[in-house]
Amino acid sequence: MARSSTLVILNGTLIDGSGNPPVPNEAIVVEGNRIRSVGRLPEDVRLEDQEHVEVIDASEQWILPGLIDGHCHLSFGFPQMTGVPSSQGTTSAEFSTLRAARNAQTVLRTGVTSLSVPGGTWFIDVAVRDAIAAGLIEGPRIFCAGRFIVTYGSITDNEPSWVGTPEHTNGKLANNVDDMVTEVRRQCKHGVNYIKMADSTWGDLQTIAPHELRAVTEEAHRRHARITIHARGSGSTRAAAEAGVDWILHADLATDDDLEAVAQAGMPIIPTMTFLARGVEVGLEYGRSQRAVDAMKRHLDGAVHVLERARALGITLMCGTDSGNSPLMPYGELHANEMEILVRYGGYTPLEAISAGTRDTAFAVGLEHEVGVLEAGKLADLILVTADPLADIRVLQGGRHLAAVIKDGRIVDFNGQTVAPEFLALQPATA
Ligand SMILES: [Zn+2]
CATH class of the missing domain: 2.30.40.10 (Urease, subunit C, domain 1)
Known part of the structure; x- marks a missing residue:
């Protein structure tokens, strides 16, 4: 017909x-x-x-x-499956791409029509984005970064220095401005929508210097790409505000002064509290240590304070979950949870939370005048x-x-199913 x-x-x-x-x-x-x-x-x-x-x-x-998830990863190598080699991501780009495509389909079928993907392995997310846009496969609109640009000691720099960051990891080492700018150019050449920088995992250490962040921001913008940064710490949040990135991911240890700088710069924050809340809730079941779970609790408490302050300062808060970042963040389940967190911890009405998750988060997918x-x-x-x-x-x-x-x-035709049960049953194979 x-x-x-x-x-x-x-x-x-x-x-x-x-x-x-x-x-x-x-x-x-x-x-x-x-x-x-x-x-x-x-x-x-x-x-x-x-x-x-x-x-x-x-x-x-x-x-x-x-719905829009402003922070979701499709190609980190999840869900893990028995018999499929998997270290950081997987050692096969081909298998990872097919799996990411399936993940995108799962996400769409739960009502998420746009996704912002701040980083993945190889250029898989670019390929999945283009295949969806071409009508080859089903999935949400995708706006994506490439591999995080990181320095020694940043998040994703998990291997010894003699191993470095191979293509199947989601970070790309660049330890000086020249290497960073070269990587921005390489990623833009391969079609990313934005650049993802990443400071330290938990913000206890500042691994990217302010002048490096300024240089990367300038180069990204020159090439009409946006830029965001994983910044949990005070110093990195402040540097991000002053460098003029397009939005900040996390910011959960930002001080009131840092948040004033963010407000001054007029940039939104994606607090991504869903991941922290989920870690506190089920982290132990998924093999996280008590120490790691306690750390997540501290960050969640910090983020609640940031939420209150940010709101008072008029900072736009966008909704992202970090789904797909680890086995405890399955696809299709958590993409609308950030709105609940805004209601529970941020004093939002459900109507305000819906606008945050739709109208406001449209910016994170580059469609602020088109969707939401x-x-x-x-x-x-x-x-x-x-x-x-x-x-x-x-x-x-x-x-x-x-x-x-x-x-x-x-x-969207999903044959009466919201999430393909046979697919969800595969995760989590390991924690
Ligand atoms: Zn993430």
Whole structure:
């Protein structure tokens, strides 16, 4: 059957992502991959024209913008599988690419229509992004970095110096400005959307000098790429603010002064508290030490303070989860959890949290004028859910209340399944 050119969503309750209160929906009309209208049904749309007009009745449902995860990794080598070699990532680019493609599909099927991927192995995420955009495979829109640019002692520099950082690891060593700028150029040549720098794992040490960060930021921007940094510490957060990166990941040990510098610079933060909360909750089960779990608890407490201060200073907080960073962060399960954290710890109303996760996080996927709000002219990425997320923000989690996912104007066909159970059953093989 030929694809209808017009899709009409009738009835239901519209939460448009802009922060407007929910309203009864009369009709959302989608033409091709864009929203033509929201509100009254235009007179020239004939619902009885079944050959050209597809109608979805959303009665008793809630309509929201497609979810966005501003921090998710597809190609770190998860889920781990019995019999598949895996060290940092895996030793095969080919297998990793196929697995990342499958991960992207799993994510889309839980209502996430856009993903920001701050780093992976090889240029797998670029390839998966392009294959999705070309219609070769199914998945969310992807906006991605390449391997993190790191120095000795940064996160991902896990091997002895005589091993370095081979292609299957998610970091790329560059210990001076020349090497860093060369890597920015190499990654831009291979099509990344943004550059990911990474300071130390837990922020106890500052591994990237301010002048290095400035040089990388300048080169990225010269090449029309954005830049972010994994910065948990005070010094690295401050340096990121002063270098003018596009957004900061974590910032959970930032002082009030550092946050003022961030506010001054006008850049958003992706606190990524889902990972910390999950680590505190199930870290021990996944083989993390008590010491590591305690550290995550301290960082979670720090992040709660940052959340309060950032909000008071008017810093935009975007939602990201770090799904796919380790076996304890499975695909498809946690992408909407950051919104719950904003409600639980940040004093957000569910409506405000939804706007943070849609309208605000659109910036992390480079689509700040295109997705995240349901209005005429925007790309048609939206979800329908069968329970009220304003009554309980958790109904958006894990795709458990999804009635439909529409991405780029098309209804995603997932054969009645939200997450392929046979795939989820494979993780976690090891911790
Ligand atoms: Zn991450």
